[in-house]
Amino acid sequence: EDQVTQSPEALRLQEGESSSLNCSYTVSGLRGLFWYRQDPGKGPEFLFTLYSAGEEKEKERLKATLTKKESFLHITAPKPEDSATYLCAVVGTYKYIFGTGTRLKVLA
Amino acid sequence: DVKVTQSSRYLVKRTGEKVFLECVQDMDHENMFWYRQDPGLGLRLIYFSYDVKMKEKGDIPEGYSVSREKKERFSLILESASTNQTSMYLCAGRQSPSETQYFGPGTRLLVL
Numbered sequence: 001e002d003q004v005t006q007s008p009e010a011l012r013l014q015e016g017e018s019s020s021l022n023c024s025y026t027v028s029g030l031r032g033l034f035w036y037r038q039d040p041g042k043g044p045e046f047l048f049t050l051y052s053a054g055e056e057k058e059k060e061r062l063k064a065t066l067t068k069k070e071s072f073l074h075i076t077a078p079k080p081e082d083s084a085t086y087l088c089a090v091v092g093t094y095k096y097i098f099g100t101g102t103r104l105k106v107l108a
Numbered sequence: 109d110v111k112v113t114q115s116s117r118y119l120v121k122r123t124g125e126k127v128f129l130e131c132v133q134d135m136d137h138e139n140m141f142w143y144r145q146d147p148g149l150g151l152r153l154i155y156f157s158y159d160v161k162m163k164e165k166g167d168i169p170e171g172y173s174v175s176r177e178k179k180e181r182f183s184l185i186l187e188s189a190s191t192n193q194t195s196m197y198l199c200a201g202r203q204s205p206s207e208t209q210y211f212g213p214g215t216r217l218l219v220l
Binding site for chain 2: 043099101
């Protein structure tokens with residue numbers, strides 16, 4: 001069965017304290033892995049798409065990496081405005097399978 | 109810039125009312141989706157459509173129906189709203205299965 005597990009569920013960081021969020025997946029025939037950011041009361045905002053193991057994407061303080069079993073979202077020197085829920089999703093045959101997200105809080 | 113819009117940000121309805129949630133995309137996307145999002149349960153797929161007038165049930169279709177008469181518009185219908193349908197509803201569109209899915213801003217529905 002296709003499945004996505006994100007860890008940790010919640011993470012509190014001090015401003016400038018780098019860390020990583022994990023997305024483990026099981027899917028037959030991965031066609032893409034997607035990272036989104038979601039602010040409270042809003043729709044998810046697209047961050048990255050990764051298609052094959054070894055691929056990396058970067059945007060400002062965020063860097064996403066992909067292996068055959070998991071993806072990491074690395075946050076370097078985070079700022080309070082990076083506080084949000086980060087969602088991971090995979091697509092196998094047709095449907096997106098979403099994880100339940102990691103709630104990130106960055107303290108000033 | 110990609111754009112998915114939803115007709116309302118907030119809605120309050122009474123139990124038993126018929127509710128229409130509208131979604132419009134301007135990206136010429138083939139595929140469109142309706143999700144609901146609840147704390148601790150994440151995003152759950154209600155219905156999706158891979159072409160005009162086509163629809164497929166998602167994981168939780170009970171109590172909902174959909175309509176897609178035009179490519180850019182995908183409507184979610186709650187035939188008789190119930191309190192357990194209080195939730196955040198999110199519409200999304202994408203061009204093909206391996207491409208990015210873009211979300212609308214969401215509609216927070218409260219059923220009293």
